[in-house]
Amino acid sequence: MKNIGSIMHHKYFLNFPHILHGMRKIYFLMAVAGIVSLYFVSFLYQPERVVLSEIWKYSGKDVVVEGRVKNVAGNLITISDGNCTAFIYWENDGEVEYGDYVEAVGRVGEYGENFAIYAREVKIIRKWNENVISLPYLAENYEKFLNENVNVSGYIYSKYTGYFYLTDEYMEYRIRIYCNQSIPFKKYERVVVKALMLYDPSSLSFYLKICDDSHGVMKYE
Amino acid sequence: MNDFALVIIFSTAGALMGMITGLIPGLHTNNIALLMLFLLPFFEHAALYFALFIVSAAISHTFHDIIPSTFIGAPEDDTALAVLPAHSMVMRGEGYKAIVISAISSFLSIVACFLLLLPFCLLMGEPFNLYNLMEKNMAWILLSISLIMILTSRNILHALFIFLLSGVFGIVALKIPSSFLISSSPLFPALAGLFGAPALLTAKRGDIPEQRIGEDSIKLRKRDVGSGVLSGGLVSMLPGVSAAVATTLAMAVIKEAKDENVISILSATNTATNFFVLVALFVLLKARSGFAIAIEKMIYLEKWNGMIKEPFNLFLIAIIISAIISYYLTIHIGRMVAKNISKISYPMLVKISLVIILAMIFLFNGPSGLLIFGVGVAIGMLCLEMKVRRSICMGVLLLPLLIKYFL
Numbered sequence: 001m002k003n004i005g006s007i008m009h010h011k012y013f014l015n016f017p018h019i020l021h022g023m024r025k026i027y028f029l030m031a032v033a034g035i036v037s038l039y040f041v042s043f044l045y046q047p048e049r050v051v052l053s054e055i056w057k058y059s060g061k062d063v064v065v066e067g068r069v070k071n072v073a074g075n076l077i078t079i080s081d082g083n084c085t086a087f088i089y090w091e092n093d094g095e096v097e098y099g100d101y102v103e104a105v106g107r108v109g110e111y112g113e114n115f116a117i118y119a120r121e122v123k124i125i126r127k128w129n130e131n132v133i134s135l136p137y138l139a140e141n142y143e144k145f146l147n148e149n150v151n152v153s154g155y156i157y158s159k160y161t162g163y164f165y166l167t168d169e170y171m172e173y174r175i176r177i178y179c180n181q182s183i184p185f186k187k188y189e190r191v192v193v194k195a196l197m198l199y200d201p202s203s204l205s206f207y208l209k210i211c212d213d214s215h216g217v218m219k220y221e
Numbered sequence: 222m223n224d225f226a227l228v229i230i231f232s233t234a235g236a237l238m239g240m241i242t243g244l245i246p247g248l249h250t251n252n253i254a255l256l257m258l259f260l261l262p263f264f265e266h267a268a269l270y271f272a273l274f275i276v277s278a279a280i281s282h283t284f285h286d287i288i289p290s291t292f293i294g295a296p297e298d299d300t301a302l303a304v305l306p307a308h309s310m311v312m313r314g315e316g317y318k319a320i321v322i323s324a325i326s327s328f329l330s331i332v333a334c335f336l337l338l339l340p341f342c343l344l345m346g347e348p349f350n351l352y353n354l355m356e357k358n359m360a361w362i363l364l365s366i367s368l369i370m371i372l373t374s375r376n377i378l379h380a381l382f383i384f385l386l387s388g389v390f391g392i393v394a395l396k397i398p399s400s401f402l403i404s405s406s407p408l409f410p411a412l413a414g415l416f417g418a419p420a421l422l423t424a425k426r427g428d429i430p431e432q433r434i435g436e437d438s439i440k441l442r443k444r445d446v447g448s449g450v451l452s453g454g455l456v457s458m459l460p461g462v463s464a465a466v467a468t469t470l471a472m473a474v475i476k477e478a479k480d481e482n483v484i485s486i487l488s489a490t491n492t493a494t495n496f497f498v499l500v501a502l503f504v505l506l507k508a509r510s511g512f513a514i515a516i517e518k519m520i521y522l523e524k525w526n527g528m529i530k531e532p533f534n535l536f537l538i539a540i541i542i543s544a545i546i547s548y549y550l551t552i553h554i555g556r557m558v559a560k561n562i563s564k565i566s567y568p569m570l571v572k573i574s575l576v577i578i579l580a581m582i583f584l585f586n587g588p589s590g591l592l593i594f595g596v597g598v599a600i601g602m603l604c605l606e607m608k609v610r611r612s613i614c615m616g617v618l619l620l621p622l623l624i625k626y627f628l
Binding site: 030041042074120 | 509
């Protein structure tokens, strides 16, 4: 209590009501009134939320869009809402990854022969690795996850140099996972795999690839 | 006409364009970059030359934008902190000296950037990858800059108060898409309000003294240019951080500095930032500014692998050409303005300057820009009334960035 008392009697606290007097008070009140006005003005400028298939109608205007990240190439992000894809131009600081669900605010403009959203803000609504999905769910909804990062749980089935197989608890499904490093898990041990889901046309099969710092295999907790 | 002649022609034209954008407050090379992108489909084979034009303009802009900041107090994000010292020098008859100091500092900054080019590439890219470390710790770097600024102030409570008020202003104002007749960001009215108008409104009354031309000796400190180059280099690599933060960082480490030193530091920072934004494009394949984004779209970029080869070498040549032309142009135009500025009465100059700033704001940002400007003026004046260091108003950029990185 003594400490709190001494802080409360510190000169800054004693002086606080006095730092705004005379012209200072007028400038302060003008600034606050202005900031409040700007806050309300910002509502007038709220851009319209549109679906990706309709962004071409909004060329030169500000819009809000959302979708799952299908590709990240430098500053160009491709998102999909299930029906359509769109490009987002954004100075990506590495936070946006394949499979993230994002919301972008920006102006629609031309990008080559397509339209793109030149975003001033991109918010990650849901990270790709927030929820763990089971191997059967992945198998039955593969189209949702193709070319995306997945976070899938299952059991080690067999291990080889450079890859291993993951299966479900009834051994109904099985998927190959490419991994450069050997994994410290035994057969039938339950694990979570974070990897990129890809399709191999030569063998007509899907596979997972551990190819990024955010990927890996860990024990299921 | 051979290729090298075209490099020289486009670099020279870029330098002249940078002069125009630098002299007109609110007009940025990013606007020119957008225009070049728009024209590119009609001149597809000239993509490389367009890119050289843009780089040359971006460098030239950093030389010339000190002139409107000094004489009419109209700042851009990278010259905002220089407005007050430069304007004070005008009122002492040293406006020309301020311009010369700025031009020399910018030129020396280019020389230093070339000397540091290779070590910088090695540090930021392979093998040291310092960039990754900085990117991961961006939030803490920004927090440290903010704390240094506040804690080294004479009155910490006042500084904190202004920092938070500017920050809240930034959070609200920078979200408003205020492009009007020309595509622009709300940053110009915000900074013109925080830094430009208060400098004009509070400067010593009376006539503008005759500006001394070539009578003052000019002494520059190596460490001023050095700290500017290092700040510019560091900040140019970081996402979402503008040259304004680089200037703030450079100023944060210097507690007491004369007007001349402040101008020297800020000019060096300003030029170095654009130089290293180009380097980041080749070393990290990251576009850190509007002009870099345009270049990224115009030409195929190959990641730097330890060798400076085409087209990177052509960009470096464009920078040298632009720096030499800009140096002489800045001094020449500065001398011309300085000779004539005293013919105008100070109240008239203030009125003309404010009219120019307001017209620019209306043209670029419309009515919402005027509102942003008004709030900026109130905070800028409050900052002066409370005798708080002007750089604290950079909370307008720092607080929104801190919130973005921490939340």
